[in-house]
Amino acid sequence: MTASIYFTSSEGFSGKAAVALGVLETLTQRVGRVGVFRPIVKDAERDDVLEILVDHLDPTLELRPADCVGVTYDDVHDDPAAALARIIARYGEVARQCEAMVIVGSDFTDVGNPAELGFNARVAANLGAPVLLVLSGRNQTDLSARSAAEMAQAAALAVPELEAEHARLLACVVNRADPEQREGIRAAVAEALDEVSGDGTPSIPVWALPENPLLTAPTVGQLVDAIDGTLYSGDPALLDREVLGVTVAGMAMEHVLERTFESGVVFVAGDRTETLLALLLAQQADSFPSLAALVVNGPFEFSPVIQQLLEGVEPNLPIIRTVHGTFDTATRIVNTRGSLGRDHHRKHTTALADFAAHVDADELVKLLEVPEPGVITPLMFEYQLLDRARADRKRIVLPEGGDDRILTAASILLQRQVADLVVLGDETAIRRRGAELGLELDRARIISTDDPQLLQRFAEEYAKLRAHKGVTVDEALEKMRDVSYFGTMMVHLGLADGMVSGAAHTTAHTIKPSFEIVKTKPGTSIVSSVFLMALADRVLVYGDCAVVPDPSAEQLADIAISA
The missing domain is CATH 3.40.1390.20 (HprK N-terminal domain-like)
Incomplete structure (x- = not known):
């Protein structure tokens, strides 16, 4: 049976799309085929929330935003019963292809009769999807922070509407909570839900995400x-x-x-x-x-x-x-309101980082009774790599600090706490460019290849390694100003655990320094490369397709062992 979760709120501008994005990533990391669905939208041709979520799906599903829509607000106004029947049918078409479904309810922009929360609850009950209630920690009029008592009252008022339509409340997320009162708000909402749910009912998990101005800021x-x-x-x-x-x-x-x-x-x-x-x-x-x-x-x-x-x-x-x-x-x-747009990648990264920091993903997956995956998709593989990297954090040097793509990637990795990063380049220029792009690079260490102490140390080491080639320290100084040589020497001397390069340099330029400095480990007769091929249901390792174009049988055996 397809596991599912239905996101709804008791008012507009709750930020449930950002919460849904976090849950979607959580599920795609653990389940092979995750789908998304919007029961009610304003425009069947274009829905910003759907476009964002579909972009994060496994591409092998081949779902388009238009495939994931139930009905429009006009359909609900014209005939609520017929609209509900169509929602159920359209949902089934998508759910049949998936092991888990993320369902994002309406946006409180049109539906007036019946009450919108109640209608969403009715849809959730008919789809057999438990509800994740998203409450906004901000007042709608002046955007001021709501107190713990106000949030508890909002939660208590929402539950009867859900129960009246036989919807099952699975969990609650308070979004945009006052950071200084976040834990107090979470506790107050949890207590309120316990009181209205009655004796003998398991406690409803409650999580609170702090207000993050970036997520609601316009571009x-x-x-x-x-x-x-x-x-x-x-x-x-x-x-x-x-x-x-x-x-x-x-x-x-x-x-x-x-x-x-x-x-x-x-x-x-x-x-x-x-x-x-x-x-x-x-x-x-x-x-x-x-x-x-x-x-x-x-x-x-x-x-x-x-x-x-x-x-x-x-x-x-x-x-x-x-x-x-x-x-x-x-x-x-x-009067311009910000939103979580399709191309707002910094907002996506921030929303996902906030979700990971404040929501117990393992508990949520357990509540949903998500089936064990039978395959490893590229998204699941990526998650496993990132999770292992976080558990054993390494220091990685990025030589190409002048490339915006590298700076953007560095910001994402730092926000997700995947690795400690060293970026090579002029610190003033990199910090300024990072600020212009709105990136979070405060935790990155930035080193210039003109650093006199490191340059001298690296040159002396390189001259020693290449003494049999007659390389002098003066010649080595010039060589070490090259970012690929500089970064490789950092790895050789233990100042970094690894180097990632190649965005702005060729493969040959990137790996040549390792031939001269790092060399092969004992027992390995040949340098080779591998890459990962992400297929629909598995990830394969290919080696060697770059360094050794025509290997002998003995070399192939060595490459296979090294890979």
Whole structure:
């Protein structure tokens, strides 16, 4: 039988999509075929939540978002009974292909009759899916934090609605809880659920996720849309950066600079170019916060000399132009709600990290009675690797610190606490680029290949290793400035446990230093490589397909043993 779980809430903007993403990842790590389903959506052609979840499924399922939709709000209004029957039929079509199902209820954006929580409970009961209730730790009007007593009351009020429709409450997650009251809120909700559930009923597990401003922050790109703006200059890649607040530059320049903060947006009237230039200058200084963007509002055009200056500076920081006035621009920005978008990968990583840190995944899987997998899918294999890496953390050096992909990957690994990372490159440049991209690199150690002490030590060691080739220390110094040689020497001397490279360098450039420095271990006659081939139901190891193009029988045997 297909294991299933139904996500619903008692109000909108609870953040249940982020919680569902965490549960989905938990299940895909343990079950071969996991599906997703949305019983009720506003638009059958496009649903942001479904697109995010489907992107995280095993691709061999070949499920499209449109396959995972039950009915629309209009269908429910027209004929609730017929809509429910269609939901059940559509769900069955997807569930038959899967071992587990993640079902995400409606969003409180349309259904008015019957009551939305009650209707979701009825759907869950008819699908035979236990309910995971998601409660928001924020008030809907002013987004202020709710107290433990308020959260307990919200939980107590929700249970009768679920029971009235014969839905079974499996667990509860308080999302966006006040971080300082998180444990008190969790305990209060658990106590409230025990009281309303009655004697003899097993306690309902309750978890609380702390408020994380990043997850509800709009991106620069979303603000551009809200203010009818255009990108005047700057790096388009930074439009995906989250905005954590706004400063209106309606004061003297020095006071504006005092009020900037990390990932903030400053908007300034188009004729206040002295403030604009001061803000751009501040972005070049490590002593000032890294802004997400500058918004220049109003009908004023830049003078030719200012345009010439901006073209010469070529700032990475996005400068957005809009014709709207200050009040209108500010209102539009403040009213822009962030969401967990399909391409917001930093939000996905953060949501998954928060879920893993605060929810007992093993207990949740046990509650769902998930069947033991008969195969190992690539997603399950990836989870097992990451889990083993966390259990035995190693120090890994990443030589290609100038590549945005490497920095992004480093941020993900650090957030998930998979490894301790050393990134090679100029620390100021890497930290600045990481801040521009909105990455979490604080826990990464950044080392320059020009570090005089390490460079001298590495050169002397390399000269000693290559003395039979006549290599001098001066020649070795030049060689060690190459990131591949520098990183390999770190591994050789025990300063790192391993090196990962090849995003910006060829295989030959990456592995040649290991031939000269690390060499083969005793008993191994040939250097070889392996790679992992992820198939639909298993993962295979292939060796060697890169280093030895035409191996002899003896070499093949050695390669097989090494692999």
